[in-house]
Amino acid sequence: MQKLKIIRDDRFKNIHVQVRMIAKLEEEKINARMILAYLMNEVSKKYDTKQKLSNELDRLYGASYHASSTIVGATQVFIFKTKTIHPKYMKNNIDLLSAQCELLSEFIMRPNMIDGSFNSENIEEAKRNLKNSMQRMFDDPSSYCMNKALKVAGYGQPLGCSVSDDLNKVDEVTAQEIYEAYQELITNLQVDIQVLGDVEKDAVEECIHKYLTTTSEVRGEVTPDYRMKYVEMDKHMEEVKPLSQSYLTSVYTTQISNRDEQYSALRIANIIFGQIPSSLLFQELREKESLCYSVYSALNPYDAVLLVATGVDTINIDKTKKLIDVQLTRMKNGEFDDNLVPVAKKMLINSLKSSKDDVNAIFALEYRNTLFGITDSVDDMITKIASVNKKDVVEIMKQVELVTTYTVKGVQEDD
Amino acid sequence: MIKHYNERFDETYYTKTLENGLQVVLWEKKNFDKSYFMMATPLGGLDLNQVDEANNTYEFPAGIAHFLEHKMFENEEADVMDLFSQMGANVNAFTSYSETAYYFSTSEDCIEPLHLLLDFVQDLQISEESVEKEKGIIIQELEMYQQMSEVRLINESLNSLYTNHPLIYDIGGDNESVSSITKQQLEECYALNYHPSKMILVGVCSLDSAVVMKEIEANQSKKQFPKCPQVVRASFDEPTEICVKEKTIVMDVGMPRVCVSYKLDKLNSAKERNLYEWCFKIIFDYYFSSLNSEYQTWLDKEIINTSFNFEIDFGDDYSLIMFYTETKQKESFVSLIKEVLKGIKGLDESTLIQLKNRYFGMSINALNSHQQIATSYMRGYFMGMDFFESIEDLESITLSDINEAFALLDTERCSIVEVSK
Numbered sequence: 001m002q003k004l005k006i007i008r009d010d011r012f013k014n015i016h017v018q019v020r021m022i023a024k025l026e027e028e029k030i031n032a033r034m035i036l037a038y039l040m041n042e043v044s045k046k047y048d049t050k051q052k053l054s055n056e057l058d059r060l061y062g063a064s065y066h067a068s069s070t071i072v073g074a075t076q077v078f079i080f081k082t083k084t085i086h087p088k089y090m091k092n093n094i095d096l097l098s099a100q101c102e103l104l105s106e107f108i109m110r111p112n113m114i115d116g117s118f119n120s121e122n123i124e125e126a127k128r129n130l131k132n133s134m135q136r137m138f139d140d141p142s143s144y145c146m147n148k149a150l151k152v153a154g155y156g157q158p159l160g161c162s163v164s165d166d167l168n169k170v171d172e173v174t175a176q177e178i179y180e181a182y183q184e185l186i187t188n189l190q191v192d193i194q195v196l197g198d199v200e201k202d203a204v205e206e207c208i209h210k211y212l213t214t215t216s217e218v219r220g221e222v223t224p225d226y227r228m229k230y231v232e233m234d235k236h237m238e239e240v241k242p243l244s245q246s247y248l249t250s251v252y253t254t255q256i257s258n259r260d261e262q263y264s265a266l267r268i269a270n271i272i273f274g275q276i277p278s279s280l281l282f283q284e285l286r287e288k289e290s291l292c293y294s295v296y297s298a299l300n301p302y303d304a305v306l307l308v309a310t311g312v313d314t315i316n317i318d319k320t321k322k323l324i325d326v327q328l329t330r331m332k333n334g335e336f337d338d339n340l341v342p343v344a345k346k347m348l349i350n351s352l353k354s355s356k357d358d359v360n361a362i363f364a365l366e367y368r369n370t371l372f373g374i375t376d377s378v379d380d381m382i383t384k385i386a387s388v389n390k391k392d393v394v395e396i397m398k399q400v401e402l403v404t405t406y407t408v409k410g411v412q413e414d415d
Numbered sequence: 416m417i418k419h420y421n422e423r424f425d426e427t428y429y430t431k432t433l434e435n436g437l438q439v440v441l442w443e444k445k446n447f448d449k450s451y452f453m454m455a456t457p458l459g460g461l462d463l464n465q466v467d468e469a470n471n472t473y474e475f476p477a478g479i480a481h482f483l484e485h486k487m488f489e490n491e492e493a494d495v496m497d498l499f500s501q502m503g504a505n506v507n508a509f510t511s512y513s514e515t516a517y518y519f520s521t522s523e524d525c526i527e528p529l530h531l532l533l534d535f536v537q538d539l540q541i542s543e544e545s546v547e548k549e550k551g552i553i554i555q556e557l558e559m560y561q562q563m564s565e566v567r568l569i570n571e572s573l574n575s576l577y578t579n580h581p582l583i584y585d586i587g588g589d590n591e592s593v594s595s596i597t598k599q600q601l602e603e604c605y606a607l608n609y610h611p612s613k614m615i616l617v618g619v620c621s622l623d624s625a626v627v628m629k630e631i632e633a634n635q636s637k638k639q640f641p642k643c644p645q646v647v648r649a650s651f652d653e654p655t656e657i658c659v660k661e662k663t664i665v666m667d668v669g670m671p672r673v674c675v676s677y678k679l680d681k682l683n684s685a686k687e688r689n690l691y692e693w694c695f696k697i698i699f700d701y702y703f704s705s706l707n708s709e710y711q712t713w714l715d716k717e718i719i720n721t722s723f724n725f726e727i728d729f730g731d732d733y734s735l736i737m738f739y740t741e742t743k744q745k746e747s748f749v750s751l752i753k754e755v756l757k758g759i760k761g762l763d764e765s766t767l768i769q770l771k772n773r774y775f776g777m778s779i780n781a782l783n784s785h786q787q788i789a790t791s792y793m794r795g796y797f798m799g800m801d802f803f804e805s806i807e808d809l810e811s812i813t814l815s816d817i818n819e820a821f822a823l824l825d826t827e828r829c830s831i832v833e834v835s836k
């Protein structure tokens with residue numbers, strides 16, 4: 001059964017309605033689902049041209065509609081979003097909540113299909129859009145490097161599947177596979193609906209019941225988190241490209257899932273390692289050595305993975321790798337200023353408090369709670385963060401292991 | 416403190432010009448934990464030649480405003496970023512063509528970081544050694560942008576349109592100009608452009624504005640600022656014609672990018688610039704979007720893709736329009752832009768109303784963001800516009816305004832740039 005979560009909040013001037021559907025990540029279905037999301041972003045039976053959709057969104061005072069599919073850990077999630085301004089700002093009396101639920105319903109329940117098949121031109125366009133977005137990422141050297149690092153380090157695991165490096169595979173997807181992905185979406189995925197804004201509960205329930213009642217009975221079968229396994233491989237992978245700068249991405253396993261008790265300590269460790277100006281990576285690589293403009297560490301929380309990324313001059317690649325290693329060792333040995341722990345905690349607590357003021361963060365937390373069947377509040381998280389100490393940080397970093405560093409080595413013609 | 420309440424958008428803010436000339440704006444966002452403060456000066460990447468009331472001229476290398484932005488975070492006793500971190504606040508800064516802005520956000524107490532913001536922006540502490548060290552970091556930053564094909568496309572397009580205007584330089588300068596910057600130049604540029612009378616402080620927070628204003632005044636009253644000449648960007652001779660008609664930049668990209676850009680005569684008043692920017696936006700949002708029934712054909716023929724966009728930028732001393740996309744069909748894209756522009760025959764009343772509704776909704780959306788409020792206020796202030804004036808001007812636009820604006824475009828003054836393998 002689908003679940004509805006109403007978040008009443010009169011601080012924002014919009015009303016948001018979002019539908020999320022979650023599927024287990026299956027490598028052979030990824031592209032079909034991606035194409036489906038691109039397709040459902042553009043057309044439906046009623047809105048079979050972009051012009052018709054634009055006219056409707058403008059009628060609703062610059063409302064927005066967006067569909068996408070994204071890979072989260074071991075799952076693939078479809079998100080359908082609409083946003084309108086609150087009716088109190090309008091001169092005309094349009095029932096915006098009904099209109100946005102109806103719009104979502106048109107796109108989700110009544111796609112542009114004839115005799116069980118999507119329109120072939122729509123499919124071609126969706127494939128083109130997907131390939132263009134992949135090509136855009138390949139053309140950006142830092143994203144390209146990140147992509148390659150995740151692909152090789154996570155090979156055979158969800159992390160490796162989450163990124164694609166082959167445009168041809170998009171073309172190979174058949175109309176039948178896209179149709180099957182749609183059938184799965186409407187009958188076999190867990191559906192969660194979230195509404196946020198200054199809304200009345202009864203009116204929302206009535207609208208959702210009228211427009212967005214789905215048939216899927218699925219509930220609680222998939223969750224996104226898993227722990228990526230450490231696999232022994234070459235620690236230094238490299239390819240050469242005609243660029244004036246070189247890019248490095250290191251991938252580490254943490255063995256800590258988003259739901260583990262120790263996750264709070266890992267978040268603090270990540271901040272000290274490479275998230276703030278006083279972090280080890282930033283201080284040593286940028287401030288002391290002037291090697292780079294940007295260097296950071298980041299968590300892929302649902303994969304139990306930690307990443308480090310930077311862009312440096314080609315002659316400094318080896319020095320940079322060594323310095324990153326040294327900082328990791330310092331983290332593991334507790335060789336950093338004790339004061340960094342309270343600073344990191346303060347930064348994280350500030351960021352968590354800020355998330356209460358951010359629509360996307362509110363949605364993300366609610367959805368995480370729904371998926372895991374928990375009721376964590378921001379304040380609960382803050383309490384856990386507040387109890388982390390240096391020993392916890394050091395212990396957690398001892399579990400962190402380098403899988404590989406992928407380098408895109410920039411070489412210019414005159415080199 | 417003057418109170419401003421806009422009934423239609425249901426927003427309240429207070430303004431005051433302090434004794435030292437600092438303009439302060441406090442925007443109330445009740446019931447939010449978050450606070451956002453921005454302090455800015457109208458010194459940007461274009462301000463390389465300045466002139467004062469006595470006609471003295473000041474010349475700086477390209478990238479000086481951006482270099483100064485980097486160095487402001489230095490302090491003899493402690494790293495400014497660390498100090499903000501210790502307060503649980505996030506601090507950052509940016510330099511655009513026309514301004515440099517420093518900002519922080521926090522959900523903790525905002526008063527302590529507010530004092531720190533005022534203190535570090537109003538005190539430049541640099542050494543010869545630290546200036547030299549910063550050069551390596553900035554050059555890596557510029558290299559990073561150089562590897563981004565979309566950034567290269569825009570920079571090279573500006574470079575093709577203009578001959579002498581500082582738009583030909585990257586905001587951050589280049590390796591050579593950055594390497595040449597000295598401590599003395601940074602200090603001189605700072606003295607001329609960071610006097611409180613040139614700057615604005617915008618705060619968006621839930622605290623009582625009177626309390627916050629008192630803190631700001633207490634902070635400012637303790638400081639002395641030496642008198643400084645009032646400088647403005649020097650004027651220069653820019654030919655009417657474009658500099659380069661066509662150019663190809665070679666980069667290792669799988670998908671080429673093309674930009675068709677137009678140089679227009681500069682417009683004199685801020686009001687006029689705002690009005691005509693809206694007019695062009697209305698025309699292009701109709702003719703170059705899904706509202707045009709031809710749009711789908713362009714996508715299907717792959718002359719454009721979803722990256723297609725346009726930019727209308729009317730600054731103090733320049734006006735330009737750009738259309739850009741990823742495409743493997745440069746010639747078709749160029750013809751498309753030229754043909755559509757040639758065929759533009761105004762709009763009908765219902766389309767104008769439809770688009771006005773869209774932009775009104777977008778203005779409402781922007782008021783949900785602390786950052787957007789602060790940035791828009793700051794930009795409007797430096798342009799000489801009130802916050803809600805721009806949207807009010809939009810609502811008064813008529814079909815004849817649109818025709819008048821479109822007549823400003825001389826399609827002969829066009830430059831084409833491609834980035835491809």
